[in-house]
Amino acid sequence: MRIKINLNIFLFLVLFIITNQIEMYALIMIFALIHELAHLSIGLLLGFEAETFKIMPLGFSIEFKTKIDDYNKKIRKSNILSVKKIIVALSGPIINLIIATLGIFLHLDDNIIYANLLIFLFNLLPIYPLDGGRILKNILKIFYGKRKAIKYINIISNATLIILTMVASIAIIILENIAIFTIIICLWCLVLRENKRYKTYNKIYKMIDKI
Numbered sequence: 001m002r003i004k005i006n007l008n009i010f011l012f013l014v015l016f017i018i019t020n021q022i023e024m025y026a027l028i029m030i031f032a033l034i035h036e037l038a039h040l041s042i043g044l045l046l047g048f049e050a051e052t053f054k055i056m057p058l059g060f061s062i063e064f065k066t067k068i069d070d071y072n073k074k075i076r077k078s079n080i081l082s083v084k085k086i087i088v089a090l091s092g093p094i095i096n097l098i099i100a101t102l103g104i105f106l107h108l109d110d111n112i113i114y115a116n117l118l119i120f121l122f123n124l125l126p127i128y129p130l131d132g133g134r135i136l137k138n139i140l141k142i143f144y145g146k147r148k149a150i151k152y153i154n155i156i157s158n159a160t161l162i163i164l165t166m167v168a169s170i171a172i173i174i175l176e177n178i179a180i181f182t183i184i185i186c187l188w189c190l191v192l193r194e195n196k197r198y199k200t201y202n203k204i205y206k207m208i209d210k211i
Helices: 008-018 022-045 080-105 110-123 131-144 146-175 178-210
Strands: 002-005 049-056 059-065
Touching: 008 022, 008 049, 022 049, 022 059, 022 080, 022 110, 080 110, 080 131, 131 146, 146 178
Parallel strands: 002 049
Antiparallel strands: 049 059
């Protein structure tokens, strides 16, 4: 398994040190690692093979190799692979929800509860490639097929991020927290990258239509 490090993580470290939020950032990264290990564990149980582990400014990401056999088992307009991807994507947020719930009952530090709830809610945003976006994309793929799923998740991701940016702008003014701005910028980078991929997919599908 290859390991990749996004060097922007060091900029985030400096930012959170300057804003006196390094303790919260450390907690978020620790529980984000647990979150990703949940993805890894469930992925391995479902027969996936881990290919790449990425260390990023706002957490971690793991990529799996796809088993060819999973493509051959059809489920409506998709295949069993979509169901497996939904389960893997759900596993991360679920582990953070469990930790937060246990934290409430066991009266753990509020920052531990807050960090896990933040990771849980953040990852369930319907923005691809966050977990929420992955879950929604694969559900759409099952019911509408790959082409429409890619189109719909692209629209939903952009619309969600525009609304989130508007809300975050107000939060930045009220809370005077520059970290929120940085998170929004990172999300825009992710979505803009996916927009480029969508345009490429769209061109390919249009070429196929002409054949």
